[in-house]
Amino acid sequence: MTQAKARYARILVKLSGEALMGGGDYGIDPVVIKRIAGELQDIVQMGVQVAVVIGGGNIFRGAGLARAGMDRVAADHMGMLATVMNSLALQDALESLGLHARVMSAIRINEVCEDYIRRRAVRHLEKGRVAIFAAGTGNPFFTTDTAAALRAIEINADVLLKATKVNGVYSDDPVRNPSAVRYPRLTYDKVLSDKLNVMDATAIVMCRDNRLPLRVFNLNNPGDLTRIVRGEDVGTAVTFE
Secondary structure (H helix, E strand, C coil): CCHHHCCCCEEEEEECHHHHHCCCCCCCCHHHHHHHHHHHHHHHHCCCEEEEEECCCCCCCHHHHHHCCCCHHHHHHHHHHHHHHHHHHHHHHHHHCCCCEEEEECCCCCCCCEECCHHHHHHHHHCCCEEEEECCCCCCCCCHHHHHHHHHHHCCCCEEEEEECCCCEECCCCCCCCCCCEECEEEHHHHHHCCCCCCCHHHHHHHHHCCCCEEEEECCCCCHHHHHHCCCCCCEEEECC
16 A cells, blocks of 8 residues: 555544444444454555543543542543554554554653643654643543544644544434434534533644544444545544535
């Protein structure tokens, strides 16, 4: 495969922590994370620069812990640490395939990963390394969706690819409502006005105001990520106009 076959030069992929569980109720499914690493490898071999942000919901979810009575700041810090664990697991899976990967954390954990520094992150990408951004934004009260939008904007990504459990954005929850309609294309303003469950409002506004395209797709469909990078119309495209 050659770079000419890729529509994008630099992408950021947002993975949910839950996606790593596979069919389990907790933790990381080795089969799933190896498959994800394999798809990322295919994209890197196309000459695309790849960055990744992973959530921590398969281990801890800060907002959920806070609703159960825990202090929100402490809960969010636990969630950030969960994303570091997931990021290290993905780094290992990528390296087992012969790729070079770097975990960069928004909170300092120098014994296990690098600090997030924008210029260094861009340099890793330019050298063909997969940059995995951990610990969200480093601040409580911000989701990993917002972190993904922020990092994508900071590194000048061509597109933000959000991996979910369904093949795009629907008018309602397709699991509970079989008659829900999938949108092939949306604007950020419609997502906000209709309160569609894509990402949190902060992330949506950041993408809109910085004219960053977003595409939502189903991670459970093998090959969809590669097809998007090749320019195929997969999932739901969200644009600023």
